[in-house]
Amino acid sequence: MTAAFLVASAFLASAVEFVEALTIVLASGVTRGWRSSLIGLGAATVALAAIVGALGPALTLIPISILRLVVGGLLLAFGLQWLRKAILRSSGYKALHDEDAIFAQETAEARGAEVEKRAGLDWYGFTLSFKGVLLEGLEVAFIVLTFGSAQGSIALAALGAGIALVLVAVVGVLVRAPLARVPENTLKFAVGVMLTTFGIFWSAEGAGADWPGDDASLPVVLVFVCALSFAAVATLRRRRPAFA
Amino acid sequence: MRRIRAFGQFWWDFVVGDDWRAAAGIVLAIGATASLVAGGVDAWWLMPIAVAAILWLSLRRAAS
Secondary structure, three states, X not given: OHHHHHHHHHHHHHHHHHHHHHHHHHHHHHHHOHHHHHHHHHHHHHHHHHHHHHXXXXXXXXXXXXXXXXXXXXXXXXXXXXXXXHHHHHOXXXXXXXXXXXXXXXXXXXXXXXXXXXXXXXXXXXXXXXXXXXXXXXXXXXXXHHHHHHHOOHHHHHHHHHHHHHHHHHHHHHHOOOOOOOOHHXXXXXXXXXXXXXXXXXXXXXXXXXXXXXXXXXXHHHHHHHHHHHHHHHHHHHHOHHXX | OHHHHHHHHHHHHXXXXXXXXXXXXXXXXXXXXXXXXXXXXXXXXXXXXXXXXXXXXXXXXHHO
């Protein structure tokens, strides 16, 4: 059960970030040329692999209780940010994430930028692609490393992220357009719920508390966070009926 | 100096985000759980209650 949660959480969180990275790479490729954009993508992937390769083994040396305390706290900080934004979007207090609009803005900016050649590359296209993939990828690396190490299986978390990467890459190559039909807010809502659930569970365990039934209480915490989130959406919608 | 500040700002935005009070609340809740456990109380129930309160207060601030 916990393994399934782990893979699903890593998959969902990674899919959301990969969709955002794909939008940036597409905008860069369409406007500045594919060569510089794809080299930027490759360089960012190598940098991310180096970060994961360096930090992954180091994390396994930390005692599990300290790791769960720190990871639980970080996941809570992260999860509550995602959940808060998703609840505000679902209740009409914040505009929905629109990959088409982001793509249009990125392409307009990229078209307006001057051409500067460095190392035979269009530097704007390279850095746009590199920074986009590195920043979105860092969140994936963070989630994979923290989830995996706290649960004792970085491989399972990496499996979830890997499936998401292949799926988004294949669909991206096939459609060659921003994946605007992906229900991004729903995915972000689900990721926020899962990060918050694991955060509550591990931070309490790391602080020394024992959950009744150990891992069996994880689904109960999940139901609690879901109920809390839906109640928050319903309450906020009632307060702002024009957007409901 | 500017690069150090930008580096610090990146990590602040990455971890804390736009509501530092929520992050501070999480630290306090974990500290309170650890204190209760050290005092002999198995306070597994504190984190869910604290997270509900932190989320609701954060949403109220954002919505107002």
